[in-house]
Amino acid sequence: MAIETEFAELQVQSRAPAIESERSTGARGIASSLYLVAIYGVLIVAGIIAIVPFLYVISTSLKDTAALFSYPPEWIPSEPTLTNFQTLLEDYPYLRWTLNSLIVASAVTIIKVIIDSMAGYAFAKMSFPGRDALFLIVLMTLMVPFAATLIPLFIIVRNLNLTNTYPGLILPALASPIGIFMMRQFIESLPSDLENAARLDGCSEFQIFRRVILPLMKPGLVVLGVFTFMTQWTSYLWPLVISTREDMLTLTVGVQSLRSLFSIDWGLLSAGAVLSMLPLILVFLFLQRYFIAGSIAGALKE
Numbered sequence: 001m002a003i004e005t006e007f008a009e010l011q012v013q014s015r016a017p018a019i020e021s022e023r024s025t026g027a028r029g030i031a032s033s034l035y036l037v038a039i040y041g042v043l044i045v046a047g048i049i050a051i052v053p054f055l056y057v058i059s060t061s062l063k064d065t066a067a068l069f070s071y072p073p074e075w076i077p078s079e080p081t082l083t084n085f086q087t088l089l090e091d092y093p094y095l096r097w098t099l100n101s102l103i104v105a106s107a108v109t110i111i112k113v114i115i116d117s118m119a120g121y122a123f124a125k126m127s128f129p130g131r132d133a134l135f136l137i138v139l140m141t142l143m144v145p146f147a148a149t150l151i152p153l154f155i156i157v158r159n160l161n162l163t164n165t166y167p168g169l170i171l172p173a174l175a176s177p178i179g180i181f182m183m184r185q186f187i188e189s190l191p192s193d194l195e196n197a198a199r200l201d202g203c204s205e206f207q208i209f210r211r212v213i214l215p216l217m218k219p220g221l222v223v224l225g226v227f228t229f230m231t232q233w234t235s236y237l238w239p240l241v242i243s244t245r246e247d248m249l250t251l252t253v254g255v256q257s258l259r260s261l262f263s264i265d266w267g268l269l270s271a272g273a274v275l276s277m278l279p280l281i282l283v284f285l286f287l288q289r290y291f292i293a294g295s296i297a298g299a300l301k302e
Helices: 002-061 083-091 094-125 131-143 146-159 166-175 178-188 193-200 205-216 218-233 237-242 251-256 266-286 288-297
Strands: none
Touching (some): 094 205, 218 266, 237 251
């Protein structure tokens, strides 16, 4: 009987750590579930905060003037109308404004993708005297606010007779160094074995960039392209300063000009805002897969 009692005590003692382990595992599972619930709750609230103004603008663009000031406000118009869109397209040069924005944003995007990718490769993979100091100077220009350079930049563009022209809208936007920084950081994450092998085969630096580096950095190029296009499409201050003719206004300045001095047609303004957002939505949806791939590429280790 004494031996059986000792065995029973040993079994109880051996089960105790297992029970404690099961309890700790269960506690960790509950904590993990609560954490996921909190994360999803925050994301849902943030999503609602982001999408509600957009839905309200769409609702406003489908209302006539009388329905705009009804109380309580109608989220879903009882009598939706396309009068605001028709007035915008027929009475205002909206298509011309859209064409101006498309030309400026596309030109800046294409040129910056080419120049910034080449500069990023030079700073990331090439060795030359003063490379780090020059890159530090490039980064220091990020700390200079655009408002501080607005007046000197306008004087330079005016003296070159580039006001109310596409070059006047495009050239100053090419000086932003953020693309060079993005490309340098992305190219530095690429393995060096491929470029070293290409050098052993006798390839020049431009051939290494075009044949080896460029195909590997497509996600980064898409991220830079989408970022640049969205920035230029929504740019307001510089186009407002440099463009004085109605036929040279960009979309953001043109939509803002729909506001008169003493009254505002909110339906017309909302229709312009809705149409101006469609190209950005289409570009992001079309390049969403590449954009997400490029965004997480920096977190991956070689």
